[in-house]
Amino acid sequence: MSAEWAGTAREMPFRVGDWDVDPASGRISHDGDSRKLEPRVMDVLVYLASRPGVVVSREELEASVWSGRVISYDALSSSVQKLRRAFADDARQPRIIETLSKRGYRLVAPVSPAGVTDRKVQSPQDSTYTPPPGNRWIRASSVIAALIIMLATLAAWLQFGPWTQSVETLAPESAPYSIAVLPFDNLSGDPAQDYFADGMTDDLITGLAGNPQLFVIARDSSFFYKGQPVDIPAVAKKLNVRYVLHGSIRRAGERVRFNAQLVDTASGSHLWAEHYDGKVNDIFKLQEAVIHKILSAMEKRTGSAGQTGLRREETSSPEAYDYFLHGRNRFFLYASREDNRKARELYLKAIELDPDFAMAYAMLAWTHAFEAMNGWSEVRETSLAQAQALATHAIALDETLPVAYFVTGLVYRERGEYMKALVEAEKAIAYDPNYANAHVLLATLLYYTGRPQQGLEKIQKAMQLNPHHPYNYPFHLGQAYFILGRYQEAIDALEQGLETNPSSERMRVWLAAAYARSGRIEDAKWEAEQVLALNPDFSLQRIRQAFPFKDPGDLENFLAGLRTAGLAE
Numbered sequence: 001m002s003a004e005w006a007g008t009a010r011e012m013p014f015r016v017g018d019w020d021v022d023p024a025s026g027r028i029s030h031d032g033d034s035r036k037l038e039p040r041v042m043d044v045l046v047y048l049a050s051r052p053g054v055v056v057s058r059e060e061l062e063a064s065v066w067s068g069r070v071i072s073y074d075a076l077s078s079s080v081q082k083l084r085r086a087f088a089d090d091a092r093q094p095r096i097i098e099t100l101s102k103r104g105y106r107l108v109a110p111v112s113p114a115g116v117t118d119r120k121v122q123s124p125q126d127s128t129y130t131p132p133p134g135n136r137w138i139r140a141s142s143v144i145a146a147l148i149i150m151l152a153t154l155a156a157w158l159q160f161g162p163w164t165q166s167v168e169t170l171a172p173e174s175a176p177y178s179i180a181v182l183p184f185d186n187l188s189g190d191p192a193q194d195y196f197a198d199g200m201t202d203d204l205i206t207g208l209a210g211n212p213q214l215f216v217i218a219r220d221s222s223f224f225y226k227g228q229p230v231d232i233p234a235v236a237k238k239l240n241v242r243y244v245l246h247g248s249i250r251r252a253g254e255r256v257r258f259n260a261q262l263v264d265t266a267s268g269s270h271l272w273a274e275h276y277d278g279k280v281n282d283i284f285k286l287q288e289a290v291i292h293k294i295l296s297a298m299e300k301r302t303g304s305a306g307q308t309g310l311r312r313e314e315t316s317s318p319e320a321y322d323y324f325l326h327g328r329n330r331f332f333l334y335a336s337r338e339d340n341r342k343a344r345e346l347y348l349k350a351i352e353l354d355p356d357f358a359m360a361y362a363m364l365a366w367t368h369a370f371e372a373m374n375g376w377s378e379v380r381e382t383s384l385a386q387a388q389a390l391a392t393h394a395i396a397l398d399e400t401l402p403v404a405y406f407v408t409g410l411v412y413r414e415r416g417e418y419m420k421a422l423v424e425a426e427k428a429i430a431y432d433p434n435y436a437n438a439h440v441l442l443a444t445l446l447y448y449t450g451r452p453q454q455g456l457e458k459i460q461k462a463m464q465l466n467p468h469h470p471y472n473y474p475f476h477l478g479q480a481y482f483i484l485g486r487y488q489e490a491i492d493a494l495e496q497g498l499e500t501n502p503s504s505e506r507m508r509v510w511l512a513a514a515y516a517r518s519g520r521i522e523d524a525k526w527e528a529e530q531v532l533a534l535n536p537d538f539s540l541q542r543i544r545q546a547f548p549f550k551d552p553g554d555l556e557n558f559l560a561g562l563r564t565a566g567l568a569e
Helices: 003-011 039-049 058-065 074-087 136-160 191-209 219-225 232-239 280-302 318-331 337-353 358-373 380-397 402-414 418-431 436-448 452-465 472-483 487-500 505-517 521-534 540-546 552-565
Strands: 014-016 019-022 027-030 033-036 097-100 104-107 111-113 178-181 243-252 255-264 269-279
Touching: 014 039, 019 039, 039 058, 039 074, 039 104, 039 487, 058 074, 058 104, 074 097, 178 191, 178 219, 178 232, 191 219, 191 243, 191 280, 191 318, 232 243, 243 280, 255 280, 269 280, 280 318, 318 337, 318 358, 337 358, 358 380, 358 402, 380 402, 402 418, 402 436, 418 436, 436 452, 436 472, 452 472, 472 487, 472 505, 472 552, 487 505, 505 521, 505 552, 521 552, 540 552
Parallel strands: 178 243
Antiparallel strands: 014 019, 014 111, 019 027, 027 033, 097 104, 243 255, 255 269
């Protein structure tokens, strides 16, 4: 299908029940009442309208509408709620969209082509349906033909439309020393052993990432492919790397069998492949051997990639390491207060078994910082103080631990001590040049302290390291562009972030300001209305406290945009 046809399909209006839907303008209308939908909310409606009466699972909607992007769980739920509000639909007695518990969503209203004005067209589910008078076969066939054309066109749009647009991150051609470590398959036959395979993957990523000559894809983007059939060339192209490491691990009691393959995607050849058999308490020696084998194989193929120094053995206690792996696996869900609490308990058990386990202290510190950042603390400052004390102790045990400096930086940032936070973020990156989250932290500190161009470069670097990034990456990218006065690029970034987390108040605040400064006043006012709907107590005074710019001119420019959007002091 041609790009022109796909573009035309995207513009085609249609009807849902008594409502006219115009995807091109993002509006629905009924009896003179016109309402604007957010772009991704409209996308959800169009997808459901292409399957009227069919139950569409949450997974299908997320995969089709958000096309592989990492989104919060409530992104789809929020979109459906906004559709219901726009249509004045009742979830308990739905006329438009029905929710089926644990199954998905169904558009129960009739769908018809634009221009069909017969309000008596009914849903196939309606048992009282009777054909209209006249030659029912001729009339029905014409309507059916029109419906087929419209639905085919909508399906074409959904297949070829702009679901995969992404913010420009200035990614280079795949570097000669670039690698992604994909999640190792758990071949134990016990899904409960996934944490061990994931732990091996995590440790290999961390071990390789410390090499300053090597570009290593971040954990979040590697684990995007967990449990999926992997097309190595396609993954390498998406992640923009030359080498891909993948394999499997089988644990039986205290015995471990590990298989790994290193693929050079430039030639399609297996550059190196081996298997190892050993004991769990030799796991660190196994990891070190694998890292050196990988670097040696790359050196022979492309020249010297350098060698990492010997990694400090994290713990001499296999039991402590096991608790640590369970805790890290739980923490990286980033899911809830309960998961954060459970991860903390597991880290504490690891430390009880090995009081010198530096990485366990660092990750324990992160749980306290994360608690404060998410508003889960009974006393926020107490959580931050605990995080700082634990991170400081971790550094005393191992001064080369990037995550400990990262957590310390988070603590200083949350306290508003930006220069101290910047120093800690730079230390984390010095020990791990591939630490994507540390680059994000540093980016925020740079553009708040009057260095937006450097902040922009750091967030772009983070997005290269973590192509399947969460919504906060385009949020920070949009902030940097805004401070630089590059408003359209800010809008593009912020709209992308909003697509994956539509309930983000901060994202909408910055988008309202960006629309206003670019002259899109109607859009700015609409976003401001959404901000007030999310938070009726919103005020510009609170914004001054939440975003304390070093340069008063940057702050005033931001506030001027919000005033233009209609937000008050």
